[in-house]
Ligand SMILES: O=C(O)C1=C[C@@H](OP(=O)(O)O)[C@@H](O)[C@H](O)C1
């Protein structure tokens with residue numbers, strides 16, 4: 001376990017950062033490249049631990065993948081080119097890897113086992129194994145398929161129409177990926193629109209997918225063709241610097257190449273509602289995934305309510321939005337976010353407990369939290385609890401703290417942002 005003494009009591013953030021590639025898009029680029037025919041070149045791939053787990057799983061399935069930092073080349077031989085792995089597929093800490101891979105493996109003619117770390121072993125899997133079972137998949141896991149390790153025995157699949165009981169892009173994507181190998185059409189109906197990177201990527205690889213309101217449809221038996229993917233920066237990583245600049249007096253920073261897919265920009269809506277001072281310059285070049293630069297300065301903030309359809313558009317940013325709310329005048333309420341309980345940690349409890357240690361006025365509710373601002377933060381010993389987003393949020397909080405802050409399990413940040421501390425401290429002024 002790494003213990004890190006964080007920078008505290010600083011006056012401003014200045015300068016610019018190009019945030020690393022988007023995690024969700026990097027995973028999918030490797031997966032689609034592996035299922036397609038021909039070469040796929042991935043530019044600005046995120047070399048974080050989660051995406052490296054996806055690469056290592058597909059290498060075990062016989063795919064040639066060359067990775068040099070953020071440049072990746074995948075030599076795909078089509079779905080039928082994927083081979084039975086000799087050993088268990090290890091997904092590390094990555095929920096996206098294990099859930100999407102179940103969709104892919106369900107329709108392939110061999111047996112394989114997926115396993116991850118102790119956090120993965122606690123995350124719910126029935127949400128994926130149940131609909132895949134309806135398609136004809138055979139997946140065995142602990143507690144009747146609820147938990148990893150999970151053993152998938154490939155079968156012939158049938159298309160289904162399935163209404164998602166939870167708003168989850170991972171579940172939607174697992175079903176769509178299985179649908180590409182199934183007989184007939186597969187339709188997924190979402191309760192609320194979630195991130196649509198899978199749908200965009202099917203098209204980029206030459207496949208067909210249709211959206212009708214909240215319903216997404218694919219046909220089985222499609223041939224995918226290798227392509228060039230330029231991964232935009234991850235708005236979920238940019239979020240830490242957006243919040244840092246908004247709450248540390250005197251700050252003025254520019255974030256370059258931030259992904260601006262509308263299914264991911266909920267944090268922008270929250271910053272706007274709180275009165276933050278920022279300008280977005282979208283890039284004009286045509287691209288499957290929109291991106292742009294964001295300049296943001298410190299300003300006075302006011303509390304807001306974060307709820308409903310907004311939640312899936314900022315689900316991973318809620319820990320740092322909670323910190324933002326501690327520096328906004330008045331009350332902020334976050335609700336409809338019960339999904340936070342089944343992430344890398346129970347993110348309602350970890351956010352509330354760790355921010356309380358620093359002096360925040362924050363309470364957990366059944367489906368979110370209530371934060372009273374504006375509260376000055378003090379200091380103490382806190383822990384990431386193995387959760388990358390908690391570790392990064394606490395490192396931003398420390399900048400405002402008067403006393404020393406020590407962060408336990410700081411190594412967790414490498415799951416999605418290996419260069420986080422270098423980038424953050426390049427912006428922080430004394
Ligand atoms: O599809 C994806 O890439 C992701 C979907 C979200 O999870 P859920 O589908 O469980 O909401 C998100 O929290 C996760 O970080 C990445």
Ligand SMILES: C=C(OP(=O)(O)O)C(=O)O
Nearest residue numbers: 093094095096316343344
């Ligand atoms: C929830 C997350 O990822 P995953 O579900 O892929 O583990 C995250 O990155 O915050």
